[in-house]
Amino acid sequence: MLNSLKIKTAGTVFILATILLTLAMVYTYNAAFQPNIKNIEITKKIILKILNQLAEAALVSKNYNAVQLGIDNIMGEPFIDNAHLLDSRGIVVASNQLDASKLHLPSTDTAIKDNWEILKIHNGSDSLGYLYVQYSPAYLTGRKNAVLIGVLPVAVITALLMAGVSLLFVHLFTRKLNVISRMVENISRGNFNIRSRLEGKDEVSRLGQSFDHMVVWIESEQRKLLDLNKQLELRVKESTKNYKMVNKELEDFYHAVSHDLKAPLRSIDGFSLALFEDCFDALGDDGQDYVRRIKSNATHMAELIDSLLKLSRVSQNKMNIAQINLSEICKELTKRMKEKNPDRTIKFHIEPNIFVSADRQLLSTVLENLLDNAWKYTQQKVTNAVIEIGCQTKENKKICFVKDNGVGFDMKYADKLFTVFQRLHSNREYDGAGVGLSIVERIIHRHGGEIWAESTVGHGSYFFFTLGADCNKSKCE
Structure with missing residues (x-):
């Protein structure tokens, strides 16, 4: 009181x-x-x-x-x-x-x-x-x-008159303020139908009139917002419908690629092999070279189709985020690489216990592609090839990297690295479909992260990546 x-x-x-x-x-x-x-x-x-x-x-x-x-x-x-x-x-x-x-x-x-x-x-x-x-x-x-x-x-008598005038003044003054106070309380509860309806040119009356104008403006904007929400809901429904249609078309595309396109390629590959084996002597040198080219390009085409399918499915698979030991995944991958290529002499330096929040299967795909690239572009190093996997913290953000001391590349072409079918080396030098890094980039973006590369020709490459906000909760240990 x-x-x-x-x-x-x-x-x-x-x-x-x-x-x-x-x-x-x-x-x-x-x-x-x-x-x-x-x-x-x-x-x-x-x-x-x-x-x-x-x-x-x-x-x-x-x-x-x-x-x-x-x-x-x-x-x-x-x-x-x-x-x-x-x-x-x-x-x-x-x-x-x-x-x-x-x-x-x-x-x-x-x-x-x-x-x-x-x-x-x-x-x-x-x-x-x-x-x-x-x-x-x-x-x-x-x-x-x-x-x-x-x-x-x-x-x-003067005191009584002054007291009366004071009470009258206070009543007139606080009455308007009480009206404005009740109006503000109603506005805070979301009721915009109330008005102060104060008249006069004094400061308090003008304040009430300003509140009336503000409420009218808020009501107008609220109606606009409701209309926009309705339009947005319609667009979301329409987009969802279109999304489902696109998914259906993609499924049909996968089916077509898997069966309708690869089936003729298998026939070409099979008949070229049969022609090469059954009619080898009759083909002559030029004919044998043509058959080899047909078989090689059919095989390459099949690899391109498989790579495109992998790239498309990256965005379709549901992600299961969990705490993953990135170091252990790298150890498994490098072990398989050594078993597959026992003649290669290469050193792997893997920082232990790098924990990140990610989808295990997708993260394995990222690391597999990056390690394959490092393996591929260090093959000219006969005795001193080195691949390093580690992480560093910068501005409270964990940055993982895969480093090699291979051939490297010119940084002026770095913007082409993650584009589909864009390659910085020819198939004669290094084989590949030109899709691996595009898959890597798409997976990293799905995790809310970023990927970039730094390199010097003849001195190897660094591939850095982050995995979004969840990655910052983990620490390099």
Whole structure:
């Protein structure tokens, strides 16, 4: 309750009003009372001057009737209580008291305390006597109270009016803020049908009007968003339908390639082999060369078809992501490569326990192709061929690599490395279909990673790859 803006605002306004009212009361009180004080001071000076003249004449002439009459007259002033004239011997010669013998006149030390004023009467250098005048403190207090009684009702009425005006101001101010507050709460709950409907040119009203315009804009954008969502849903349905049709066409294509295209190739290969074996002597040198070319190209064509099928199936197979020990896969692959080619002398350096998150079968395909390339392009190294598999961490990202010290390639052709059927060396130098690195790139991209190569001609190649965000959770150990 105490945290309410209305309470805080009302309290602030009330405190300010109280301070202003107090200052106004002090000013009014002083303005009303100070003139009385000023008039009394002026009157006192006149009275003292007159009495001083009368007292001097009376003390010189020893005739005290005039000064006694003056004392009797000043006693009509409400602010004077007593007045006495003493001669140089200290004898009271004139007084407002009938029995002057009972007077207790103050000393000069206590005179001010008891509201007495002592005036010394002299003629030249001769001291003639003293004039004692006592002022009435009750009169001054009464005047103060009278002024206060006059000011207090006005102050009370003013305070009530100010409190009423303050409450009215707070109500008008916080009412608009409460409207805006409720509007914001509804907007936060997703209800855009509410409006502040505040009118006026003050800041709070303009704030409410701005909120009204904002809600109208949000409703308009929300409708547009809903329309876009509906269109997107239709497009997704249409895309899904097209995707299924494309998949069906791809399946038909695989079937056609596997059976309809490879069957004639098998016939060509079979008949060319039969022709070569059964009619070898009758063919002559040129005929034997033609048959060898036919058989070789038929075999190469079959390899191209198999490679294309592999490339197409890379995007179709479902991925099963798991934590994989890349080092162990490399050990298995290199073992098979050595068993298949026991005559090759080559060193493999495999960093142990490289763990990554990937599909095991697809990752094996990546490593198999990269290792085959490294094996192929280091075959000119008779005794010192080296293939290295490792990983490094850069900017919290694990980067795996396959490195060899083979023939390398010119980096200006690096953009052709991963393009289907693009090769940087001829079939006469190194065999291959030109599809392996395209398969590798497609698999890496399916894992959300990247692949690139660095090389120097005659000094070997580096093939680097990452496996997306999941790879960063593992560490090179």
